[in-house]
Amino acid sequence: MAYDPTRLEEKWQRYWEQNATFRAEIDPARPKYYVLDMFPYPSGDGLHVGHPEGYTATDIIARYKRMRGFNVLHPMGWDAFGLPAEQYAIKTGTHPRVTTERNIENFRRQIKSLGFSYDWSREIDTTDARYVRWTQWIFRKLFERGLAYEAEVPVNWCPELGTVLANEEVIDGKSEVGGHPVVRLPLKQWMLRITQYADRLIEDLDDLDWPEPIKKMQRDWIGRSEGAHVRFPVLGHEGIEIEVFTTRPDTLFGATYMVLAPEHGLVEAITASDQQTEVKAYVDRAARRSERARMSNSGEKTGVATGAFARNPTNGEEIPIWVADYVLAGYGTGAIMAVPGHDQRDWEFAQKFGLPIREVVEGGNVEEAAWTGSGCATASDFLDGLETDAAKSKMIEWLESENRGAGTVTYKLRDWLFSRQRYWGEPFPVVHHEDGSIALVPESDLPLVLPELDDFKPSGENFEAPLTRVKDWIETTDAEGRRVLRDPNTMPQWAGSCWYFLRFLDPMNDEMPWSTEAENYWMPVDLYVGGAEHAVLHLLYARFWHKVFFDLGLVHTREPFQKLVNQGMILGESFRYYDDDLADEGKDSVTRYRSKDIRETDEGPVAKEDGRALKARWIQLGEVAYDDEGAPIHPQDAELELERVVEKMSKSKGNVINPDDVIRKHGADSMRLYEMFIGPLEKAAPWSTDGIQGIYRFLQRAWRLFHVGDDEQETFQAPVAGLGTDDQRRLTTQTILGVTEDLEAMRFNTAISKLMVFSRDITKDAPLPRESAEIFTLLLAPMAPHLSEEIWLLLGHEDTLAHEPWPKADESLLVEETITLIVQVNGKKRGEIEVPSDVSKKDAEQKALTVENVLKTLDGRQPKKIILVAGRLINIVG
RNA sequence: GCCCGGGUGGCGAAAUGGUAAACGCGGGCGACUUAAAAUCGCCUGGCUUCGGCCGUGCAGGUUCGAAUCCUGCUCCGGGCACCA
Incomplete structure (x- = not known):
């Protein structure tokens, strides 16, 4: 038989399924390895060639680790709540559940056709009531711990989508999904207190084996900054103080004015009567301007004086209070002390409005630009002469002793806006009492399932969720028979993906979200592979929940994902x-x-x-x-x-490649190998229709190593008995070492090239020996499992090779008696010499100096220095 | 603007202080074939007076020796962007 991937692949996929080859069970006797893919949202478009890249990488590792004796957990599931299904429902009336089921069906078929070694008995679906139940159970825990609360907050309302979005889902004032405009307005929403975990989310990054840039993005996103709160009394308003946050308390003597954000609560109260009109106009205009408009002309500062003054607590100076939109309401206290000498933004503002600029830190020229670096404090009374760090501490000490402020830490990270005005998500397990209080739905009543609905449209004008219209669901009674209202909001899509990696451990458990036993054995995830687009959102949210689970004693590791790899697009x-x-x-x-x-x-x-x-x-x-x-x-x-x-x-x-077509034409093994061969996993690379031909040829050549005859009449030819020639043994050993090293480092492209070299050279001078044949088959197996299983069978083995031990290399075979040394003169190659592998420097030197070309280049000069790099080269400097 | 990552043949790439371009694509030549496809073998960075010379974005530096380390610049990709 000629190499027929379709036949082999169907056969072996059936075999694996029927024999439950990849079923994972807890086994304390063996070390575990948990390798996880970021599970997909099953979209209507089906798989594209990007999905299998990460899945192939994790599958190779999963299969490799099994052969190394690990008990491997390798699951797959569906992140199936989401906007597209709901929008499709709005357009066509098809229930999202129907669309979702259809899409999952298709995704499962496509993923299975690639022959991944998932334990399908652990498949999960975040929209399944058995899963939703535990997502709601987790929400209860968050609520009980005071980590979930309702608040009236300015939110990103997207009229087009009819829902609010998290800050992270808004990019340049537009929705991340679809690019629709977003406006800011205050609404009552569920919030999760992620800020309470900010420090731990930063600190625990240190021990993770993650790409440095991703860690940095998370640190920057959390945006911890140390500084001080300082209170400035407002003149003529007894008892009113403006509190500011600054990272540079050492520059307090240089504060020459203050600025309130337009949304700041004190603006109206302190504005002088003759400035009322102007300030009100400015504030109104700022409110109307979208976030995007405010940012787009970020260079040009605008603002208006309130006519009020505050007293600088350090020196008693009276300084004017302004309103300007370069100060953000949502960060710090929404007010600043302006130090134009040492802050570029304040400097620009002061320049434009003719406010005084004062130098209080030496090191720059504040006439020309703000000096934001450190230096000696000056014109600052008791700070004079101190370096910046010392001056900061001293000032904080002073503020605290005078009761004018205190050292503090502020974050860019906000609490997580956790509700959405959508249908296709997890309902909140709460009821609202008439007195406004909130009660949890009892654990025994979970899951709280979505009611049926015919019209999925958001009721845009009132900012209400579609569920608001389902009166007989919303209006209900509690255990004591009181009238209560359910919450019409649903959770965001992130909820399901925040803990799915834990559900995989014990997916059928109806008593607990997961058992302690399973968690203790399998966690943490040893390798997590997915796209870099989840660098902050999913990975930050999941880490946050995991830390809450840790505090609840539900998990034993601080962090869920030990090693993270981002595949390129x-x-x-x-x-x-x-x-x-x-x-x-x-x-x-x-x-x-x-x-x-x-x-x-x-x-x-x-x-x-x-x-x-x-x-x-x-x-x-x-x-x-x-x-x-x-x-x-x-x-x-x-x-x-x-x-x-x-x-x-x-x-x-028009440039989408469909995996179904590729598999039909070249097979799953070719598809897997090609995606791994085009370059390093982390790097983006273009799909090339020609390139896969080379891989297909390689697999055919591998097949023909074991077959004779032409295409029509190909028959299996058993390798010759024994170990083969010295050259064959050496090549086999080199291949074991090379492939093993490459797989450990996830360098799949070079691992494949080494197998190509093997298949090209192993039969050069002698027929294929059995030893090399078996080793090659096992080395190829993690990458091209279908072909390898078939050859393994032809070689006379009865069982799958999935749990065969990984080949061991006998390194003594690599020791050669003579080696070739490169001879360089002044760093340039001039010849080669054959020498014993343990050659002395003296002997090598002597021999090198007999090479004609070397003598010619030296042209009679005496060597000044000789460098011998063992086993590689000898360099003659002359 | 700030912070990362990157720039190597016609193309995807190897090599992370020691022979630059392994492996693959594409291209060329040859074998097999009536022929083609498939397959197999060889060649394939540029220039050359055939001795060599040049060559890893550009300009320097360190070193016996640099794609690899350092400094400055440049281009491409990504992230953040008035965060006090």
Whole structure:
């Protein structure tokens, strides 16, 4: 039989399933290894080639670790609540549950077709009532601990989506999903007190084996800063003080004015009567300006004086109080002391409005720019002469002893806005009493399931969730028969993914979310692989919940994910041109442009010729035509040359590769190997339709190592008995060492290249020996499991190779009697010499100096110095 | 603006102080074939007066020796962005 991936892959996938080959059970006698993928949201588009990249990497590690004797937990599931299903429901009336089930079905089929070694008996679905029950159970715990609370907060309301979004889900004033505009308004919402864990979320990063940039992004996101709170009394308003936060208490003597954010609560109270109109106008305007507009002209400072003054507590100076939107209401206290000498923003503001600038730290020239570095304090009374750090401490001491302020820590991280005005999510397990108090739904009543609904539209105008309309669900009675209201909000999609890695440990448990026994054995996750887009959101939220579980005694590790790897994106090759059909009318008179005839401007692409506005267009991958030189051209217009662009795959760009097609044509093993071969896992790389051919050829060559005859009449040929020649044994040993090292370091691309070298050279001078044949099959198995299992069977083994021990290398075979040394003169290669492997420096030198080319280059000069690098080279300096 | 990551053949890439370009794609030549495909073998950085010379974004530096370490610049990708 010729190599027929479809036949083999179906056969072995069936075998693994029927024999439960990858079922994982707790076994205290063996070391465990938990390897996890970020589980997918099952979208309607199905899998794209990007998904299997990370899944293949974890699968190779899972299979490799099994062969190394580990008890491997490798599960898969579905993060299935989410906006797309709900939006599809709004459009078509199809219930999200129906869409979700269909999509899961398709995802499962596709993922299974790649032959991953998941323990499917542990499959979970976050929308399953048996799962939702425990998500709600966890919410109860959060509520009981005071970590969940309701608050009237300014939220990001997205009219288009009809819901609020977390700060993290808003990018440049637009929703991360769909790019719809977002406005700020105050609403009552569920919040989770993640800020209480801010310090631990920073500190515990230190011991994690994560990419440094991801750790840094998390630290920056939490944004811890140390400083002081200082209270400034307002003149003429007995008892009113403005509290500010500063990281530079050492510059207090340089504070020459103060600024309140427009939203600050004291603005109205302190504004002088003759400034009322102006201040009110400014505040109103700031409220109307979206976050985006405020940021876009960040350079230009605006503001207005309140006419009020405050007293600087250190020197008694009276300083003016302004209102300006460069001070953010949500950070610190929403008010600042302005030190224009030593803060660039204050400096710019002071320049524009003619406020005094004073130097209180030496080191710069405050006439020209703010000096934000450290230095000796000056013009600061009792701080004079102290270095910045000492001055800070001294000032905090003074503030505390005078009761004017105190040292403190502030974070950029806000509490987590945890409710959404959506249908397709977990309902909150709470009821609201008529007196406004909140009670938890008793544990025995969980899960609280979603009521049925026909119309999924958000009721946009009142900022209400769709569930508000289900009166007979919302209105209910509690155990004592009192009328109570359920909460119409649902949890955000993050809720399910905050703890799914724990549910995998014990997915059928209906007594507890997971058992202590399972948690003790399996946790933490040893390897977690997923996209870098989850660097802050998912990973921060999941770490937060995990720490709460730790405090509750539900888990025994501080951190859930010991090692994290971000896989790079697989990019697509697309073919672009431009036209002037801006309104997409498809009219006949459209003019098309080659990429070289356009120019990018801030407003978008324009024609170089006449500057008219253009729109980018793409030709679908399969429809591109080629001219005689092989250059891509428009299928209907041979004159129109297309531009090859490597970019993220998307439907609109026509560059999406469907894994089903790839598997049909070349098989799952080829797909797996190709994705691992195109480059380092962490790096983005373009999909190449030609490239997979090379991998397919390699697998065919591997197959033919064990077969004779032509395509029609190929029969298995058993390897010859024994260990083979010395060269064969050496090559086999080198391959074991190389592949093992590469797999340990997750360098799959170089591991594959070593197997290619083996398959090319092993039969060069002698037929394939059994020893090498078996070793090769086992080394290839984690990467191309279907092909390897079939060969293993042909070699006469009855059982799967999934639990065969990993080959051991006999390193003594690598020791050679003679080696080749490179001979360099002044660092340049001039020849080679054969020497005994334990050659002395003297002997090597003597021999090197007989090489004709070396003598010629030296041209009679005496060697000044000789460097011998054992086993590699000898360098003669002369 | 600030902070990361990166720049090596026509392309994906190897090599992290010691022979630059392993492995693969693409291209060329040859074998097999009536022919083609498939397969197998060899060649494939540039220049060359055939001795060599040049070559890892650019300019310097450290070193016997630098893609690798250091300084400055440049371009590309990502993150953050008035956080006091």
